[in-house]
Amino acid sequence: MKMVSDLLITALFTVFVQNLVLNSGLGMSEAIRVSTKPGMFGKFAAMISGFSVVTSVICSLLNTVIGFGAMPFAGKAAVYGGILAAVYILICVILKLIFRVTDKFLGTLGIAALNTLVFAVPFINDSAAYSFADSIGSGLGAGIAFVLAAALISKGSAALDKNENIPEAFRGTPAMLVYVGLLSLAFAGFADSSLFM
């Protein structure tokens, strides 16, 4: 029971307080791109959560191996990156050979798997000394945080597109960046960040 509650608390913390996309900028480019395709939100949430959970679990188990914790950070980065690449290739091979998926689908999978958000989760778990259950919660939360950010960006950018009062130079990308900045400000408030010295 405690394991489940730890998992849920960490997932909620990752989504609403730590929101890795809006509060840390992880996977921001991908979130902005996916925000224009609301139909892909579910697919991306599942893919990002899946890859985050699998890599988190493997890295979390590795952290329990004697000597791994004392390894230099550069060594850990190489191992985490290798694990992510191996998981991605393995899943691609399985999907290609067994389910005969298209290269196009594998390309989408690559965008969901090989991005800063998924790669950062094992580092965050390590630096926060998360337990096994926490690591799973953090992985799940990463996918949900991504979709929450993409949905908020999507809603806002639709409204911005209709607004004709925006000055010419700010229309499009600049207005979108300012809007995402304001979203990030809101999440900074959830994280209890202070804005002035």
Place this chain on the structure above:
Amino acid sequence: MSNNVSFKEIFKRGAVLYNPVLVQLVGLCPVIAASTTFLQAAMLSATMCVELVAISVLASLFFRNLPRWIRMSLYLLTGLAIVCPVLYYLETYSLAEISLGMKIYLPLTAINSVVAVHCEQVAVKSDMKLAFYDALASGIGISAIFLITGAVREILGRATFAGVAVNIPVTLKGMTLPFGCLILLGFLAAGLKAVSAKMSPVDFETEEEAKAEEVFESEEAVSEIEEKAKEDFGFLGSSDADLGDFLKSLGIDLPEEEGGEQ
């Protein structure tokens, strides 16, 4: 494949008019999260620049015949092979202590979207010279944004520049947080758009039409947009597609991509 493209032209478009961060919206993560001081921004931008150039050249020379899903893993592994020794050196021998944020964000540059986008859109479809020019121009464009945001955020957020105290009436801690950087990037993008409109009005119209979502667009929908853009402006307007279109306009043949997305 054409070699008749001058670096000046690629630089103008790759670094300025289609700046990877401000126009294509790739490589945002390290800029937003880690360019909180000028020195940190300089270190990250140098690493990203070297990585982008090295991976693009390798992609052009060796990766082009591999399936896309294998190439994408190779970008990550090659990036790590470049970044990890740098990180190890900084960790072990550097006199300056590096922050935890920097420790985390340095390896994350290995998986940055800017590398994947430029390798997939340009490097694997062109010769080594063009891949090198494109990566260098984009790397310079990213580095410029890194350095500007790093300097502004450090001055306004910490009242220092490269660690030296600067006398300003008020410090805004918010500038060191991601939202401060995003708002700053919004203003920089608006400034660039205004400058682009004066430098190259045709390209400005292209950017007006730019929609990053074309990456995920179905082929049919892309065709529709392409047709409409061609009717209206004589070219396709999309951030990623612009890059390819720009190369096409310079006489570089871009074969159809097997995966169709990125």
